[in-house]
Every structure is written in C-alpha cells, then in structure tokens.
Amino acid sequence: MLQAINLSKKFKTKEVVKQVNMEMPAGESIGLIGPNGAGKSTTISMLSSLIIPTSGEVLWDGKSITKDPDPLRKKLGVVPQEIALYPELSARENLAFFGRIYGLKGELLETRITEVLMKIGLSDRQRDIVKTFSGGMKRRLNIGAALLHRPSILIMDEPTVGIDPQSRAYILETVKQFVEEGMSLLYTSHYMEEVELLCDKVYIMDQGEIIAYGTKEELKELVSSNQTIELRVNLVNANFEKALTNQLPTAIVRTEEELLTISMPKNEEPLATIFAIAAENNVVITAAIVKVPSLEDVFLHLTGKALRD
Amino acid sequence: MLFTLILKQLKMLSRNKQPLIILLVMPLVLITILSNALGSIMDGEEEQAIQANLVIIDDSSWDQEKDAIVNFLQQQGLTGPALESLLLQFEKNDPAHILKNNILNSDEIKKYIKVEDKQKADMETLREDMKIDGILRIPANFRLDYIETAYFNKQKLLDLSLYLNQENEIRASIISSILTEWQSEYTKFLALSNAGVSPEQILNNQTSVEKIEQVLEANERKIPASIYYTVGMLVMFALYIPSFLAGFALQEVQWKVYDRILLAGVSPTWYTLSIFITGSLVAFIQQIIMLLFGRFALGIDWININAMIITIVSFSVFIGSLSALLTTLQFRTKTDGIANLFNGLVITVFSFLGGSFFSIRDLSETLGKIGDFTPNGATMSAILSIQKGQDLSVIWPFMTVIYVLVIICILLSIVFFPRRGVAE
Numbered sequence: 001m002l003q004a005i006n007l008s009k010k011f012k013t014k015e016v017v018k019q020v021n022m023e024m025p026a027g028e029s030i031g032l033i034g035p036n037g038a039g040k041s042t043t044i045s046m047l048s049s050l051i052i053p054t055s056g057e058v059l060w061d062g063k064s065i066t067k068d069p070d071p072l073r074k075k076l077g078v079v080p081q082e083i084a085l086y087p088e089l090s091a092r093e094n095l096a097f098f099g100r101i102y103g104l105k106g107e108l109l110e111t112r113i114t115e116v117l118m119k120i121g122l123s124d125r126q127r128d129i130v131k132t133f134s135g136g137m138k139r140r141l142n143i144g145a146a147l148l149h150r151p152s153i154l155i156m157d158e159p160t161v162g163i164d165p166q167s168r169a170y171i172l173e174t175v176k177q178f179v180e181e182g183m184s185l186l187y188t189s190h191y192m193e194e195v196e197l198l199c200d201k202v203y204i205m206d207q208g209e210i211i212a213y214g215t216k217e218e219l220k221e222l223v224s225s226n227q228t229i230e231l232r233v234n235l236v237n238a239n240f241e242k243a244l245t246n247q248l249p250t251a252i253v254r255t256e257e258e259l260l261t262i263s264m265p266k267n268e269e270p271l272a273t274i275f276a277i278a279a280e281n282n283v284v285i286t287a288a289i290v291k292v293p294s295l296e297d298v299f300l301h302l303t304g305k306a307l308r309d
Numbered sequence: 310m311l312f313t314l315i316l317k318q319l320k321m322l323s324r325n326k327q328p329l330i331i332l333l334v335m336p337l338v339l340i341t342i343l344s345n346a347l348g349s350i351m352d353g354e355e356e357q358a359i360q361a362n363l364v365i366i367d368d369s370s371w372d373q374e375k376d377a378i379v380n381f382l383q384q385q386g387l388t389g390p391a392l393e394s395l396l397l398q399f400e401k402n403d404p405a406h407i408l409k410n411n412i413l414n415s416d417e418i419k420k421y422i423k424v425e426d427k428q429k430a431d432m433e434t435l436r437e438d439m440k441i442d443g444i445l446r447i448p449a450n451f452r453l454d455y456i457e458t459a460y461f462n463k464q465k466l467l468d469l470s471l472y473l474n475q476e477n478e479i480r481a482s483i484i485s486s487i488l489t490e491w492q493s494e495y496t497k498f499l500a501l502s503n504a505g506v507s508p509e510q511i512l513n514n515q516t517s518v519e520k521i522e523q524v525l526e527a528n529e530r531k532i533p534a535s536i537y538y539t540v541g542m543l544v545m546f547a548l549y550i551p552s553f554l555a556g557f558a559l560q561e562v563q564w565k566v567y568d569r570i571l572l573a574g575v576s577p578t579w580y581t582l583s584i585f586i587t588g589s590l591v592a593f594i595q596q597i598i599m600l601l602f603g604r605f606a607l608g609i610d611w612i613n614i615n616a617m618i619i620t621i622v623s624f625s626v627f628i629g630s631l632s633a634l635l636t637t638l639q640f641r642t643k644t645d646g647i648a649n650l651f652n653g654l655v656i657t658v659f660s661f662l663g664g665s666f667f668s669i670r671d672l673s674e675t676l677g678k679i680g681d682f683t684p685n686g687a688t689m690s691a692i693l694s695i696q697k698g699q700d701l702s703v704i705w706p707f708m709t710v711i712y713v714l715v716i717i718c719i720l721l722s723i724v725f726f727p728r729r730g731v732a733e
Contacts, residue, residue, distance in 0.1 A: 050568050073572050084565040086317070088324040100313040101573040145569065 001025045002047060002072070002153060002184070007056035009042050016042050018208040019056070024153065029185035031199030033192065033299065039208040040188045041081070044157055047186070048078050077151030081158040083138045084145065087131035091122050091141050094130060095148060102149040112148050119174060120144040136167020143171065153184040160194065172197060192295045202295065206303045220293045222302070229270065231260040232287040233278070240281040247273055310575060314583035315590070321557050322591060328553045332595055336546040337602055343538040344607055361442040361480035364425045364435055365409065368449040371400055377453050385461060399456050404495040405447050412491060421483050436472060443484035444472040455495075479698075532693055539603040540692045541665035544685035546599075547592045547628050548656045552648035554584050554591075555635035559645055577726060581633050588632030592625035616695045616704055623711045624688040630718035631684075637722045659683045664690075681707065684714050 002024040009017040017039040024030050024047075034040050045051040047058055049069035058065045060072040085094050095113045104112055117123045120140040130138060143159060156175065160168045175198055179185050187198055195202055196216060203213040212219055233240075236255055244253050244262065251264040264270060271288065278285050322328050378399065382392050400406070413424045427435075435444050448468050457463035471488055473481040558580075561567040570580060600617070603609040611617055638647040662669060662679055663686030670677030680686035691707035 045568075048572065050571060070574060073574055076572060078568065078572055080565040080568060082563075082565045084569050086321065086566065088321055089317075093320070097313060097317050098569060098573070101310065101570060101575055103310075103574075149573075 001059075001061065002186075003057075003059040004043070004047060005057045005059065007043065007046055007058065008054050009039075009046060009051065010054040015054075016208050017046070017053075020205075020208075020210050022047070022203055022210065022213075024184055024186055026152070026184055027182050028201065029179045029187065029199045031195035031202040032186060032188045032205060033190075033195055033202060033295070034188075034205035035303065038205045040205055041157060043205070044078075044155055044186070044188065048076055048155055049073060074149070075152045077146035077149070077154045079143050079146045079154065079156040079159050081161060083142050085130050085138065085141055088129065090127050090129055091117070091133075091144075092126040094141065094145060098145045099148040104148060112150075116144040116147050119147065119177075121170065121174075134164075134167070136163040136170070139163050139167060139171060140174075143174070151183070153186070154178060155186045157188050158190065159187075160189065160191065192299070196295055204299060204302060211302050212298070216295065219295060219298045222298060226263050227266045228291040229262045229264075229274070230287075230289045230291060231262065231274070231285055232258055233260060234258070234284045234286060236260065237281060237283065240278065240283045243277045243281060244274065247277060311579060311583055311586065314570075314575070314580065315587050318554065318557065318583065318587040319591070322553065322587075325553075328549075331549050332546060332553070332591070333598065336542040336595075336599060340535075340539050340542045340599070340602065341606070343542070344533075344535040347534045347538070360420070361422050361477075361483045362425070362440055363413070363422050363443045363445065363484050364427055364441055365413075365445045365447065366427050366432065366435075367405060367409075367447045369447065369451060371403055371406065371452060374450065374452045377450070378456060381453060381457065399452075399460075403452055404455060404491070405451060407495075408488075408491050412487070418487065422487065432470075432472065436474075439474065439476060442474045442477060442480040443488075445488060446470040446472075532696060533609075535603065535607040535609050536696050537668075537693070539599055539607065539609060540689050540696075541660075541663075543596050543599040544624065544663060544688045544692075545656065545660040545665040547595055547624065548631075548659065548685060549652065550588055550591050550595070550628050551632035551635045552652045554588055554632040555639045555648050556645055558584060558636040559639045559643070559648075562640060562643070581636060581722060581726065584636045585629040585633040587629070589625045589629030592628035593621060596621045596625065611696070612698065613695045613701065616701045617692065619701075619708070620688060620691045620695065620704055623708050624684065627684045627688075627711050627715050627718070630715045630722070633722045634718040634725075637725045637727075641725050641727050659685050662686055663688075682710055684711055687711055 004020050004022040007017060007020040007022075008015060020039075020043055022030070022032075022043075032040050032043070042051065046053050049058070049065045049072055052066060058072075060075075063071070065072045086097070089097070092113060095116060096109065099109045099112055113126075114123070117126050120143060122137060122140060122144070125133070125137065130141065133141065139159060143156070146154065154175075159175070160171055163171075172194060175185065175187070179198060185198065187195060189195055199216070201213065201215055202219055203210050204219070205211065212222060214222075236258065241253055241255060241260070244251060244260075248262070248264060248268075248270055250268065251262050251270070254261045254263075262270070262274070271290070274288070275285065277283075322332075375396075379392070379396065382395060387395060409424070409426070412418060413422060432444055432446060435441055446469065448470075451469070469492070471485075473485055475481055558567070561570070567580075571577070600611060600621075604611060635648055635651060639645060660666060662676060663683045664670070664677070664680055665685065668677075669680050669686075681690050687707040687710040691704040694703040694707075695701075
C-alpha cells in the first residue's frame, strides 16, 4: 500500500501542498481531482519519489521512500501529463529505451515491447517516428512506456488531455482493463466522467489541501440531501405552481419560462404526485429529469468553482 | 545502462538536422573555403614532408676490400689467429656498416631519413632527381684507408663525398646533421681507438636523433592554410557539442523523460556520466572526420600521429566535461540561457583568442598567450606545434591547460548539480 502521511511541500515561501494524507491500497483505483494549481502534480511527484517532501512521509508497504525509493520505483509506472517520449525515435525505439533502462534485455524485452504495442494498439505503427504520430497515438505510447516493466501501481496525470474523443475512449477502455486486471491506479483528470468511470475512491484537492475524500457515493452525499427535478411543460399556470407548493410542502418551486425546477429532500418520491397535479391542472409535461448530484456538483459545492476553472 | 543512454543520445544527435549541419557540414564547408581562399596568402610554398631521401653510393664493400685489408695486415707482420681476430674486429667496427645498419636502420632515424643503397651509380644522374635530398658516396678504398688511419697511424685521406639538395633546407639539414655527427664521431674514434673504446659506443642513435630534433626546431615545417583552418575549425566546432547535448538534456527534463529515467533507477551521476562520455565520443568522431577530410580532400600529411591522438583525445575529454557542466547548469537554471550564452558569446570569444579565424599572435603576443589558456587555443597550438615537426614534449604544457580545465568542469558539475532533484 502507498500512503501519504501529513505530506507538505513548500517552494520558497509558498506552501503548495499542505498536510495531505492519502491511501492507495493494492488493487484499488483512486482518483485525485482538483483545479489547476491545486497541488495535484506536486503530490503525485512526491508520491512517486521524484520530489522530496518538505515535511511528512510517503510510505510504501510501511517503509519510507525518502531514503530508499528503489522498492517503490520498481513497482511504479508513471504516465506524466506531458508526452514524455523522444519524438525523433520510433515507437519501438522509445519502448526499447525505456525497457532497457529498467534492465530488460534480449528476448524478454522484445516480448514486452510486442505485448505493450498490442495493448496500446500501435503494433502497425511501431517503426514510425513518434513526431509523425497524432496526439492520441502519442498519448497511447506515453502510457505504453510506463507499462514495460509491468508495474503494480500506475499513476496517471491527466493522460487524456488534448486528444480526440475516439482516442480518449480507447485510452479509457485500456486503463479500465488495467484496473480490472488488478493494477492499483492513481488517476488525475479534469474530466470528471473519467474519474467516475475508473475510480473507486476520489480525493478532492484545492489550494494544496485534501478537502474531501471517499467513495463516489459518499462524496455525492456530501453535496446535499436534496434532489432536483426539472420539468419542461407546455403552459405554466399559477394554479399548477400553487398546487405543487401545497401538496409538496418540503419542495421549493422555481419557474423560468417553460422550465419548472423543484428542489426537495432526496428521500421523497414525488414524481407520481407531480404528474397527478399536472393532470388536474391541464398542464402537459413534455420532459421530466431527476438530477442526481455529480462529482462536478460536489466539486462546485466544496470549492465554489468549476473543475476546469 | 550507460551504453543505452549513450546510444540514445547519439541517435538524438544523428536524427536532428541542426546538430548535423553545425557539427559536420559547416566546418567542412568552412575548411574548404578558407583553405582555398586564404591558401595563396598563407602558403609561401608547398607543404613538404619531413622525411628526407638519402642515397648511399658505396663504391666498395667489406667483401670487396677484404683481400686488400688482409694483404695490408700481412705486410704489418700479422698472421694466423691474430690476423683473423683483428679482421673480425675491423669488420664489426666498419664505420660504413655502422652507418648503414645501426644508425640509419634504427627506428628513430627511419622516421626522418629514408635510405636507398646504390652501387656504382652515376652521381650526376642522381643529382638531377629532385626527390633525392642527399647523396653520400663512400669511395672504393674507404675501409682500408680507415683501418690504416685508425689502427696503424697512417695518415690517409678519408675522402667521403656528400651532396645535399638545397631545394629543401630542412631535409638537407637532417641528412647533413646525421652524417656530420657520424663523421665527427668516427673521427673521434680514430683518437680513442687506442684506448679500446668501441665505435658502437660512440656512434649512438640518440645523439643523431637529438641532432635531427635540433634541425627541426631550427627549421619548423611551414603550416599551410589547409592545416591551419582544418585545425582552427576542428577545435571551434567541437565547442558546439556541449550545448547540443545540454539542450537535449533540458528537453528531457521539460518533457518529463528525465523523470522516467530517474524512476527507472538511473542515478543523476550515471546520467551525467553518460553525457560526459557521449560528449567525448562525439568530439572524437567529429575531429577524426575533420582530420580524414583534411587528409583525403585537401591532401594534408598529418605527422606524428601519436601526439595527434593524445591531443584530440584530451580535447575530446574536455568537450565531454564541458557537456556535463553545461547540462548541470541548465538543470539548475531550467532554461537554455546558459547554452545560448555559450554558443553566442563564449565560443566566438574563445575562437577569436584561440586563433581559429587567424593567428592571434600576429596581432598581439599577449592575446596569443591568453588564447593558449582557452581549451580550443591550447589544442590548436598543440596540433600546430606537432605539425610544425616539433617533438611530443611540446604538447605537455597545452595538455596541462586542457586537463586543468577538465578538472574545473567536473568539479563545477559536482558542485552545481541540483541536489534536491531536477523535478523541483
């Protein structure tokens, strides 16, 4: 298990990571979300032994990695946000280089390269120079370069930034397979749906601090105990609105042209009542959406800003 | 591990057009242009090889003179074993034999003099051959006359004739110095023979080699424009290697490839060592290409290969250490400002002071001396001294400068390498 205990990092006078505590049990997939400048990359760098913390500890299987990072490094694969590849070398040459510096050689190296190329779907382009690749192909190779030594933990920092939806879907599917195969994953992304898809637990970070963590459901519970129902109606009349308020006393009803928004406690099931009131008042409901809180809403609620701000 | 890093750096260099153009194409083009454009101004005469051609016309031989010598000894009352013993001693001490087989046949002297033996040749015909720098004629009764003079106090005239082709003063001087030394030594022997001193002890090669070196010092080979600018460009363009390697290293940090390298367990020391070795290797290859270009395209006859190898290896080591230092400084500053400053300013100043564009000593002796303290200037002075025909020992002061600079670069690399990691 990889643990961060009271991890802090100061650059000159600015404290960019403050007392962060995290846990990454074996086989689990963890999401780390936060706006730009929240301290995610610095935290990842400390967790992966690239930066020494100002205070606090990173433990791998209970032992500090500050003095001896090698046991962690052998098990760790890191996919940085940047395309950390040599553009002048071919895909295969890149993989061969990264494999060799991990001590792989000969037949074993060749087998691993072929295996990784298959996984990332670049077998047919393996001899091509990387600078001729599309953004999505570079991203896939970027992931592949972290897999050659078969790590048991994979840390991915925004691995789908700036690529087309098709490549993004391919990458997500690939990463999902890694998780299903039992690889531990620490995943950061601006795309909340990616974190929702891949991660069991999520840490939310803002201004260097972990402001919330838990399973996706636990976090959504944090947002509010309310549910929001949006109704699109053909003709809003005052009676309908009044009837709703009377029969659903816990509801807050707002009208905006043809859109009616009803907020009320989550434990109630109001849809049948709403449709009955609509029928009594000759109101035709053309669409009804029960909005479940998303991680985006959680984030907005906790930080007061959207994730991409 | 080290090999993998070096191979990757070599691939990066070879697959980028800019380094290839600057490190190989530009110097070759400039060498060609400058050698041709300035050749007529700089070159007073053709470059001349340092090895002299000597023809020895021996009108006799020990075997041919042996009967006459035996007759003479019998006339002196010598017979039987005493005569035989003396004959053996005289044959062994024959100055012509010692000259041809001991002195001129030694490895040290063969570097400077190529000997051709001819018998009964026409001296006048040989004189017309301008490739021949000297002709020594040993007369018919030389051995007998020598024995009579050396051992029996007869005053015979030892009439050797030496012709020197003055077309090439250095080569003529080399032959003259050797033969004068030989003559002087065997004349001395005439006086010392009674004391039982062997002529081999007197006529030694070391003295002859020293004489040649004195000649070479007094008559240095002229350095033509082709040699000057091949060396000038060679030392100047090698200085661009460190900034390319440091630039690639900075890119590796910016692209986070360096993080991957660290995560794979490669220590910063190994990484820096790989830059050092790559820099040295590329500099060595680059210099060899320049020298081969000089040899085959410009017809330069590079002499004293051993001293040349010592010099270019030393300069290559310096380039390696400078590559490590620039990489370290760029890691520390996280910008390419240092490499740009080095390329834009330092190389220009060093090349000017080192004499890559023209001989700075012609402008100012002080600037010339300062230039000898730049790595390129020291290397250039060492190579030019070698090519002037000077002895290997002439390069040591320059090599001292180079290795002091190597040590400084390595120490600064160690001091400035970011202790807390490049990622921060």
